[in-house]
Amino acid sequence: MRTIVFLLRKEFLQIFRHRIMLVLIFMMPLIQLIILANAADYEVDNIRLYIVDRDGTQASQRLVGLFEASEHFEILGYGQNPEAAFNSIQGNETDLFMDIPAGFEEQLSEGGPAAMQVSVDAINGVKAGVSNGYVQAILQGFAMAYAKELAVVEPGTAQPGQLGIEYSNWFNPDLSYDNFMVPGILVLLVTLVGMFLSSMNIVKEKEIGTIEQINVTPIRKYQFIIGKLAPFWIIGLLELSFGLIVGKVIFDIPFVGPLWLIYLFAGVYLITVLGIGLLISTITDTQQQAMFLAWFFLIIFILMSGLFTPIESMPEWAQRITDFNPVAYFVDVMRLVLLKGSGFSGIQPHLRVMIIYAILINALAVLNYRKASS
Amino acid sequence: MNDSIAIKVDAVSKQYNDHTVALQEVDLEVRRGELFGLIGPDGAGKTTLIRILCSLILADSGRASVEDWDVVKDYRKIRSNIGYMPGRFSLYQDLSVEENLRFFATTFGTTIRANYDLIKDIYVQIEPFKKRKAGKLSGGMKQKLALSCALIHKPKVLLLDEPTTGVDAVSRKEFWEMLKQLRDKGITILVSTPYMDEASMCERVALIQEGRIMDVASPEEIIRKFDKELLAIRTNKMYQLIGDLRQMEQTHSAFPFGDFVHLATREKIDETSLRQYLRDKGHTSIQMKPIEPNIEDCFMDLMI
Numbered sequence: 001m002r003t004i005v006f007l008l009r010k011e012f013l014q015i016f017r018h019r020i021m022l023v024l025i026f027m028m029p030l031i032q033l034i035i036l037a038n039a040a041d042y043e044v045d046n047i048r049l050y051i052v053d054r055d056g057t058q059a060s061q062r063l064v065g066l067f068e069a070s071e072h073f074e075i076l077g078y079g080q081n082p083e084a085a086f087n088s089i090q091g092n093e094t095d096l097f098m099d100i101p102a103g104f105e106e107q108l109s110e111g112g113p114a115a116m117q118v119s120v121d122a123i124n125g126v127k128a129g130v131s132n133g134y135v136q137a138i139l140q141g142f143a144m145a146y147a148k149e150l151a152v153v154e155p156g157t158a159q160p161g162q163l164g165i166e167y168s169n170w171f172n173p174d175l176s177y178d179n180f181m182v183p184g185i186l187v188l189l190v191t192l193v194g195m196f197l198s199s200m201n202i203v204k205e206k207e208i209g210t211i212e213q214i215n216v217t218p219i220r221k222y223q224f225i226i227g228k229l230a231p232f233w234i235i236g237l238l239e240l241s242f243g244l245i246v247g248k249v250i251f252d253i254p255f256v257g258p259l260w261l262i263y264l265f266a267g268v269y270l271i272t273v274l275g276i277g278l279l280i281s282t283i284t285d286t287q288q289q290a291m292f293l294a295w296f297f298l299i300i301f302i303l304m305s306g307l308f309t310p311i312e313s314m315p316e317w318a319q320r321i322t323d324f325n326p327v328a329y330f331v332d333v334m335r336l337v338l339l340k341g342s343g344f345s346g347i348q349p350h351l352r353v354m355i356i357y358a359i360l361i362n363a364l365a366v367l368n369y370r371k372a373s374s
Numbered sequence: 375m376n377d378s379i380a381i382k383v384d385a386v387s388k389q390y391n392d393h394t395v396a397l398q399e400v401d402l403e404v405r406r407g408e409l410f411g412l413i414g415p416d417g418a419g420k421t422t423l424i425r426i427l428c429s430l431i432l433a434d435s436g437r438a439s440v441e442d443w444d445v446v447k448d449y450r451k452i453r454s455n456i457g458y459m460p461g462r463f464s465l466y467q468d469l470s471v472e473e474n475l476r477f478f479a480t481t482f483g484t485t486i487r488a489n490y491d492l493i494k495d496i497y498v499q500i501e502p503f504k505k506r507k508a509g510k511l512s513g514g515m516k517q518k519l520a521l522s523c524a525l526i527h528k529p530k531v532l533l534l535d536e537p538t539t540g541v542d543a544v545s546r547k548e549f550w551e552m553l554k555q556l557r558d559k560g561i562t563i564l565v566s567t568p569y570m571d572e573a574s575m576c577e578r579v580a581l582i583q584e585g586r587i588m589d590v591a592s593p594e595e596i597i598r599k600f601d602k603e604l605l606a607i608r609t610n611k612m613y614q615l616i617g618d619l620r621q622m623e624q625t626h627s628a629f630p631f632g633d634f635v636h637l638a639t640r641e642k643i644d645e646t647s648l649r650q651y652l653r654d655k656g657h658t659s660i661q662m663k664p665i666e667p668n669i670e671d672c673f674m675d676l677m678i
Contacts, residue, residue: 010469
């Protein structure tokens with residue numbers, strides 16, 4: 001035990017010897033949260049819209065008005081000719097055009113389905129998807145309102161109870177992007193500390209040759225490993241705390257659920273991530289190799305974590321891969337606890353997986369560490 | 375077991391994964407309290423042997439023991455009782471002199487003060503720089519720090535792997551003086567070096583080449599065993615001279631030593647006819663004198 005204390009003292013001495021480390025550890029959450037949470041934004045504004053209204057009735061005017069009122073759309077032009085609208089998409093002047101054919105109001109008032117066309121420039125898939133969503137929302141709102149009025153004026157017309165789906169965003173009612181992103185970015189920070197710093201730190205001993213000197217001392221391997229991983233476990237939790245404070249103060253993210261759950265999960269999660277770092281360090285000889293390998297895992301983990309793209313919309317095989325992605329679990333737990341207010345039972349399945357993961361990864365890493373150093 | 379033997383190596387062989395044979399059936403005994411030199415060119419197997427003795431790597435076959443502890447079975451005993459200095463400086467460059475020393479003391483469960491006596495003579499030389507980071511020390515000072523760290527737990531045996539490689543001549547001399555003082559305090563020291571002239575500092579030396587021990591003897595004995603005639607020769611064309619001498623039938627070996635070429639022959643060679651031979655080859659300002667062999671001559675002789 002005393003040996004571990006001495007090792008820890010040495011590690012902290014070395015880590016904080018480089019002033020840049022201190023700055024990084026406290027500036028990183030601040031900068032990343034501010035930049036990422038503000039810049040990486042799903043919302044799409046200023047969609048350029050071209051409207052072709054060939055109906056020219058009250059109903060069509062009302063629909064056009066709804067689009068004009070939306071903050072997402074910028075009306076680029078009005079016309080009678082769909083050809084011209086199409087050309088403006090071709091010329092990259094418009095993102096979207098809407099064609100209301102003649103007879104629109106007539107079809108509507110007869111209670112039947114009214115046809116209209118919306119064309120979207122889908123070069124940017126995300127933007128197209130989001131624009132389409134906005135259009136759908138407006139059209140739906142319009143159709144519902146119209147049907148209701150019709151029912152009042154002529155009872156019986158909207159009869160066979162058309163089913164309207166109404167959405168409401170629970171747990172993040174105003175779809176705040178910060179609330180959604182900030183907890184996820186905190187996970188990234190913790191992961192970075194755990195995986196990068198730990199693997200690089202161990203490999204550094206190999207690269208510089210100090211491991212030779214350590215190996216001839218009575219220090220046991222488990223003491224060495226604990227001495228190497230514990231500092232980053234502690235720094236990781238400190239980083240998380242600092243990030244949570246920044247998230248609360250600057251972005252006012254809600255803390256609906258109990259914070260101790262976050263820490264409980266983070267503690268286990270960090271053990272897993274540190275285990276991956278240890279594993280990386282056993283199969284590499286230089287910091288450069290370790291960095292490269294850690295990056296490889298990290299990129300996959302992050303992009304498939306559900307932070308930027310929902311896991312549910314990935315193909316089946318990719319979803320299976322995310323079952324092995326520790327980052328995905330932590331991102332999920334963060335959102336569950338902070339936004340939804342899940343209790344222990346809510347994150348129990350995640351915790352169970354993470355504990356198994358932590359044990360497996362560390363067993364593998366320690367076995368490999370022994371083999372590599374025998 | 376023999377009381378007077380500190381290190382015993384018995385038929386140790388080691389082959390690396392890429393099939394390089396590092397050691398072949400090496401036998402060696404180092405007496406207790408001896409300053410023993412392991413001398414050989416780069417790649418001879420010196421480092422491998424020392425690393426086996428430190429319990430850092432395992433031999434393929436054979437047995438080795440340090441202070442009667444088996445390097446495989448009793449490796450933990452060995453690690454608490456030896457001081458090891460690897461060939462490459464392997465202390466923490468980002469920790470200060472004092473921090474390094476304290477750290478290694480604590481890993482052995484001791485303190486600087488408890489064993490200060492042993493390292494005092496060495497440590498006082500670097501103490502003025504104790505706040506300086508180890509990475510910022512000069513080569514000679516790094517070496518003194520490494521030696522201090524290897525000694526801080528009062529080891530019975532010191533294993534030093536090429537401690538003088540890359541160190542200037544003055545520091546090398548100082549270093550050997552320090553080793554002699556440590557030997558006088560009763561520590562057994564095994565030191566490897568590629569510098570043959572350092573052999574004369576040791577009580578006994580082993581000459582190792584291509585994974586085999588060629589000879590074990592005291593430096594005096596090795597010189598005494600030398601059975602060739604030696605001439606030191608110098609001309610205006612030194613480079614060509616070596617080639618010309620090696621072409622002669624009587625020549626056993628010809629190696630450059632400083633400003634001269636040392637020519638070893640089995641029989642005494644006639645100097646006048648040699649001068650004539652060299653003049654015919656176009657050499658001028660020829661100097662030559664018979665000399666007594668030094669330790670390097672003996673090693674060169676053993677190695678070819």
